[in-house]
Amino acid sequence: MAFGRRKTRTNQDAVDNVAESSENHSEKASTGPFDEEAHPSAEGYVDLGAIRIAAREGLQLRLEVEESTKRVVAVTLDLNGSSLQLQAFAAPKSEGLWGEIREQISESVGTQGGGVDAVDGTFGTELVAKLPVQAPDGTAGYRVARFVGVDGPRWFLRGVFGGSAAVDREAAAGLEEVFRNIVVVRGDVPMPPRDLLPLRLPQDASGAAAAAQSPGLDEVKRGPEVTKIG
Structure with a gap:
């Protein structure tokens, strides 16, 4: 599910979005996810470029690659x-993106x-989506996904919870803690709003070595190549 072009918005829409973004920034600064300025050290984190993830026992990590460009998306x-699923994007200085993206x-x-x-969830306004799928026996069904978004200083972080974590708050507690402790590294390079912030393999370049250096994190794996992320 890719972001489209920005729609034309009224002045009141912009005012409401700035107000919501300011509230999100204030809450985020104390509860996470965090900006690099709040957590400048990468010690104890797996460094994936724009996103740093704190290790946790049993946590498995996969990097998803865009087929056409071979970049980590x-x-x-x-x-x-x-x-x-995590993605970080460049965002404007003056307003957040989450309201429009919802x-x-x-x-x-x-x-x-x-x-x-x-719904009013752990990270503010969230979306619980029922996506139509076809079961192996050919019958129609639904897959539930829970979308969360956090507007930070010049960045936007989106998370999509799947499996039991999409519908069960107790089952989601572990991954919610992981999401809350994420550090986003925006960088100083100018980027158009909504552009993906660059992700990469850990600097060690070896999944096994990265896992060995980060107790509580299973081996980093390369996930399936994808053409669209949704």
Whole structure:
């Protein structure tokens, strides 16, 4: 599910979005996810470029690669049968992206025949989406995904919870803690809003070696090559 072009917005839309972004920045500064300025040291974290992830026992990490460009476009974490996909994007200085992106996700899911509910969750306003899928026996069904977003200083972090973590808050507790402790590294290079912040393999370049240096994290694996991330 890719981000589209920005829609034309009214002045009131912009004011509301700036207010929501300011509230999110204040809460995020004390509870996480964090900006690099708040956590400048990478010690104890797996450094993936724009995203740093604190190690946790049983946590598995996969890097998802875009087929056409061979670049890393997302990080997927697996823990206790649930998953969390992560992407970080450049954002404007003056306003956040999450309000507008929620609308786009809702529209996209609707065009696929699914449905979306906005809920007040752990990280503010979240979306719980029911995505239509076909079961192995050919019958129609739904897959539930929970979308969360955090607007930071010049960055936006999106997480998508899957499996039990999408519907069960108790089952989501472990991955929510991982998400809360993420550090986003925006960098100083100017980038258009909504561009993906660059991800990469750990500097060690070896998944096994990275895991050995980060107790509590299973071997880093290269995930499936994908053409779209949603």
